[in-house]
Amino acid sequence: MRKLILLTLMIAALASFKTSTTRHITGIVFGNDDKLPIIGATVKVQGTNIGVVTNQKGAYAINVPEGKDRLIFQFVGYQTKNVTIGKADTLNVYLDAAASSLNEVVVTGYSVQKETNRTGSVSKASARSLQGKVAGIAVYDKNVPTNSAPIQIRGVATLNTPNSNGYISNNVASPADESYKSISENGFLQAKDNPLSTFSTDVDAASYSNVRRFINNGQLPPADAVRIEEMINYFKYDLSGPTGNQPVAIHTELSSAPWNPKHRLLRIGLKARTIDMDKLPPSNLVFLLDVSGSMGEANKLPLVKTAMKMLVDQLRPQDRVAIAVYSGQAGLKLASTPGDQKDVIKEAIDQLQAGGSTAGGAGIKLAYQIARENFMKNGNNRIIMATDGDFNVGDSSDGDMETLITRERSSHVPITIMGFGMGNLKDSKMETLADKGNGNYAYIDNLTEARKTLISEYGGTMFMVAKDVKLQVEFNPAKVQAYRLLGYEDRLLAKEDFNNDKKDAGDMGSGHTVTAFYEVISTGVKDDYSSSVDPLKYQKTKDAPVGGESGSNELMTIKFRYKQPDSGTSKMSSATVTDRPLDFKSTTSDFRFASAVAEFGMLLRGSEFKQKSSFDQAISIAKEAKGKDDDGYRSEFVRLAEAAKALAKDDQLITKE
16 A cells, blocks of 8 residues: 555656756848848847857857747847747748838937946937047937847847937947058059069958948948958958968969959969968967956957957967966966966956056067067967057057067067957057067957957967068069059058068968959050150150060069068069959959959048949949858858948938938
């Protein structure tokens, strides 16, 4: 009888027991208008605080607790969608474009003040006219209901606060206190008078991610924030690497310029040797982290800490890392520690807090001192600096930084600069540090960009395979009337610098690609850019064509120099380009996509050389030339260009009013 009672109780207990289950739902979010994946869309479990953001491919994965069966999908410019989860664990969603998309916005400007409370005023003004005049702006989208959940813009949560007009505020920052180097755009040069064009390579990509930040926040970027070469070189291109012991291979492709079919467009592509991860030399790294008061925002120090811990996960036992920090003064947070002591390194990072002023110069001096003390003769020695660049104690100006970094680079320790934050970003200072410090510069606007820079492109970011890489192009005046280099304005060199091994130039990391475009006007072509001057009265002239190459079909000769990382003597290679252009549609997808990025950059800059460029054309070319886009960055570019087109249209309409 006792056994029967016990058995009955056990059955009853089992009957009342209910297993708690959590479903793992995955899928992709698309735009119903163009059928492209949406990057940065918010996916949230209704009635909870559980939410994720779609990745570069528009994909998401979310855990849904028991009892919940609905997901909310949101993205700026699209209608919010509430979807019931079915029996399948895969749920793909198509969002419909909002009726007015980005066409109806009201910009709110705030005065600069330290107090928590701020007074805002609403005015209709050109987005560009506001830049440099207000400390912050908020964009109100009439399509967003006042009771909606916070919208994610590329992983940055925004506050939805109704203003006096009932619009929703998505707070973003203006470039009022941001600094950018002034760019004097390259113009057309006459090949007869200037047959040589010389410049240094540039593998930085900070400009593109910074421009993306502006556009995703509802603003067109300042013209000087748009560096066309960095926009182009943000993307991967399918180029074959060098053979033998050569560290760099050169490739060329010639076609017509899409913005002016009468002009030629030449692409020069460089590809650095790729080193297998297991063959990379040991690393002596110094993390130089800005912990000043200006780094307290969510997209600054908290993002820095997460990014640096991601990098720590890549370290091997033979690698070492030290951590230096600076605010009012510089200090050593963690002595050089083996890479397999990840918990120790991460604990030191987790303890960092923001506060105080910014003695950036002192921090840089300390970082180089630490790097020298732990220098690995046959290793990879590098400083990784994370900052907003807003230095205000001691050496702090751009000139001070150039003097300091030029002196310190004799340590043979390159520096990687990672910029964070918005509103007070000192892009000019960070660009100077990277350019003069034999380094590279990336702007980290979200965790996805941190992963791209520190994990996906780890070898290229951290390991140099060629230094002081220079190019010199000699144009044949018998074939070329005039030419123009797109971008690289701050990388131009004197013609004599090409053979001068003491002249510093850009470096290339493992697997890096570099693309440069020349727009070329052939002889005999008449247009606004084929200007000429009267013959000089007092100068001797030659009857024969310059260079004596009138019968040659060579358009130009390209020479490039480089040094091995451990050598002070350069080597030179060269290639010739004949006047046999391909039809634009017959060029590689890389050529066409890169030309679309260049066209987009000219439009954002308001370039006087944009000619027949248009957002529609750049978008159309980019869509057709996405090619293999495993990471989704090219799809993201298309969507970015579409958003910029809408912003540019609004800007023109508001200006006219």
